[in-house]
Amino acid sequence: MAPIAVTPPNHSGNVTDLTQDGIKTALLKTAPSQANSASMTDSLTATPPNEPTTAAANSQKPTPTSTAAELPTLDASKVTCTYTQTPRAVPVVGSPEMASQKVCTDHMIQAQWTVSTGWQAPSLQPYGPLSLAPTASCLHYATECFEGMKLYRGHDLKLRLFRPQLNCRRMLMSTNRIALPAFDPDQLLALIVKLCATDGKKWLPKDRPGHFLYIRPTMIASDPALGVERPKEALLFVLLCCFAPMGDMSGGIKLLASQDDMCRAWPGGFGYAKVGANYGPSLVAQGEARKKGYHQILWLFGDDCTITEAGASNFFVVWRTQEGRLQLVTADLAEKIVLDGVTRRSILELARRRLTGTSEGVAAAAAQLETIEVVERKFTVFEIEKAASEGRLVEAFAAGTAWFVAPISQIHFRGKDIEVPMAKGASGAYAEFFKKSLQGIMWGSHGMESHEWGHVVEEE
Numbered sequence: 512m513a514p515i516a517v518t519p520p521n522h523s524g525n526v527t528d529l530t531q532d533g534i535k536t537a538l539l540k541t542a543p544s545q546a547n548s549a550s551m552t553d554s555l556t557a558t559p560p561n562e563p564t565t566a567a568a569n570s571q572k573p574t575p576t577s578t579a580a581e582l583p584t585l586d587a588s589k590v591t592c593t594y595t596q597t598p599r600a601v602p603v604v605g606s607p608e609m610a611s612q613k614v615c616t617d618h619m620i621q622a623q624w625t626v627s628t629g630w631q632a633p634s635l636q637p638y639g640p641l642s643l644a645p646t647a648s649c650l651h652y653a654t655e656c657f658e659g660m661k662l663y664r665g666h667d668l669k670l671r672l673f674r675p676q677l678n679c680r681r682m683l684m685s686t687n688r689i690a691l692p693a694f695d696p697d698q699l700l701a702l703i704v705k706l707c708a709t710d711g712k713k714w715l716p717k718d719r720p721g722h723f724l725y726i727r728p729t730m731i732a733s734d735p736a737l738g739v740e741r742p743k744e745a746l747l748f749v750l751l752c753c754f755a756p757m758g759d760m761s762g763g764i765k766l767l768a769s770q771d772d773m774c775r776a777w778p779g780g781f782g783y784a785k786v787g788a789n790y791g792p793s794l795v796a797q798g799e800a801r802k803k804g805y806h807q808i809l810w811l812f813g814d815d816c817t818i819t820e821a822g823a824s825n826f827f828v829v830w831r832t833q834e835g836r837l838q839l840v841t842a843d844l845a846e847k848i849v850l851d852g853v854t855r856r857s858i859l860e861l862a863r864r865r866l867t868g869t870s871e872g873v874a875a876a877a878a879q880l881e882t883i884e885v886v887e888r889k890f891t892v893f894e895i896e897k898a899a900s901e902g903r904l905v906e907a908f909a910a911g912t913a914w915f916v917a918p919i920s921q922i923h924f925r926g927k928d929i930e931v932p933m934a935k936g937a938s939g940a941y942a943e944f945f946k947k948s949l950q951g952i953m954w955g956s957h958g959m960e961s962h963e964w965g966h967v968v969e970e971e
C-alpha cells in the first residue's frame with residue numbers, strides 16, 4: 512500500500528503525534544465547538560467541564576477556521592419522530608426473552624453523517640435492522656465504538672441516568688480515536704434522553720422499581736468504499752435493550768489472571784477507548800476462563816504482571832501496607848491501557864470525599880469503616896500475592912456499569928489461587944459501602960433522590 516502523505520501540522524511543528532494531530536483536525540471539521548476542549552483530545556478522558564485545563568494543553572489549542580462552521584453539526588433539536596405501528600410486548604420478568612439480551616424497545620435513534628454534508632437531522636424511528644453495504648468500513652476495519660449505560664427505574668418511581676455526560680464525552684473520545692466524526696456530547700445526551708423518555712414508560716414500568724434497561728449508543732463507519740482510509744460516511748445509533756436484573760454475585764467472582772501469551776491493551780494502543788476492536792479479540796480467553804469456572808479474566812500487562820482491568824470492569828484492591836496504612840488501590844490512567852470507567856471515577860470520588868481522613872462527612876464513621884488512603888498507581892499481581900500471604904489483603908472488587916460493584920473472592924495466577932477475604936460474607940465492607948452509595952443515587956433511595964450524579968428523565 513502507498514504510504515500516507517503527511518503534512519506536518521503547523522501547531523506542533525513535528526509529525527510525531529499523528530493520531531493527536533489527526534483528531535484535532537477532524538474535530539475542527541466535524542464539531543468545531545469541541546475543538547477548543549483540549550481535554551477531549553489531550554487527556555482523552557471524561558474530564559468534568561469545570562476542571563481547569565493545563566497551560567500546556569491550552570497552548571496547543573487549534574484555532575477554529577472560518578470553513579469549520581459550514582457543515583451542519585449534530586443537532587438534537589432537529590430530531591424527527593416516526594413512531595412504531597407494530598408495538599411489541601415487554602418481556603415478563605424472569606422470562607427467557609428478558610435474559611436473552613436480544614429484545615430491544617420499540618424505538619431507536621439514528622443520525623447519519625457524511626464528509627460532504629456533515630450531520631443530517633437525527634431521527635427517532637421504529638427499532639429494526641440496519642442496511643449496510645457489505646463493503647462498509649466498520650465490517651472490515653473495526654471502525655466502531657460504543658458506550659454502555661443504564662436507564663434506572665427508581666424506588667421513587669422516577670427514571671434516571673447515572674452521570675450520562677461522562678459517557679457522552681467518552682464516546683466522543685472513542686470516535687476521535689478511530690477516525691469517526693465528532694459531535695457535541697450534549698447533543699448525544701439530548702438524543703439519549705429523548706429515546707429514554709419515549710420508551711421508558713412502557714419498557715420500564717413503574718411496577719418494576721429497581722429494574723433497568725441497558726443503553727447502547729454506537730457509532731459505525733458506514734462508508735461503502737473498501738479502501739483502507741478515513742471513512743467518509745458514518746452512522747450514529749442508540750438502542751435500549753432489555754436485561755435481566757443483576758445476578759446474584761454473593762459468592763464473589765473468581766478471576767483468572769491472563770497468561771503471558773496475551774494482553775488486552777498496550778501503550779500506544781487504544782485500550783483507553785471503548786472501541787469494538789478491544790473486545791472481539793478478548794473473547795477466546797474469556798470463553799476459556801468461563802469453561803474453567805472463572806467469571807472474568809484479570810488482564811495483566813508486561814513482564815512485571817501489572818494489573819490493568821478485570822474483564823470489561825475496572826479492578827480495585829483494598830490492602831494494608833507493610834507500615835500498616837489502609838489503602839484503596841486501582842490502576843492509574845497514565846499509560847492509556849486502562850479504560851476511564853464512570854464507575855471507577857465515581858468510586859474514587861466517593862472514597863476521596865467520604866472515606867479519607869480529611870473528608871467532608873462522617874460516612875466512614877457512619878458505616879463503621881476505617882478511613883482509607885486512595886491511590887491510583889501502577890501495581891502488580893505480585894504485590895497482591897504478597898499482601899495475601901502476609902495477611903494484609905483486605906478485599907478486592909471489579910467495578911463497571913455492566914457488573915456494577917462485584918466483590919472478588921479468588922484470583923488464579925500461575926497455578927496458584929489467591930484467596931481474597933470478604934469481611935461481610937458476601938462482600939468486603941468497602942465494596943458494600945460503594946455499592947450502597949451508588950445504588951442510592953441510581954435508584955433514588957437512601958436519601959439520595961436528588962444527588963447531582965442522578966440525571967432524572969421526564970417520561971413522555
Ligand SMILES: *Cc1c(COP(=O)(O)O)cnc(C)c1O
Nearest residue numbers: 823824825850852853854911912
Ligand atoms: C466499559 C468498561 C469499563 C467500565 O466502565 P464504566 O463506565 O464504569 O461502565 C471498564 N473497563 C472496560 C475495558 C470497559 O469496556
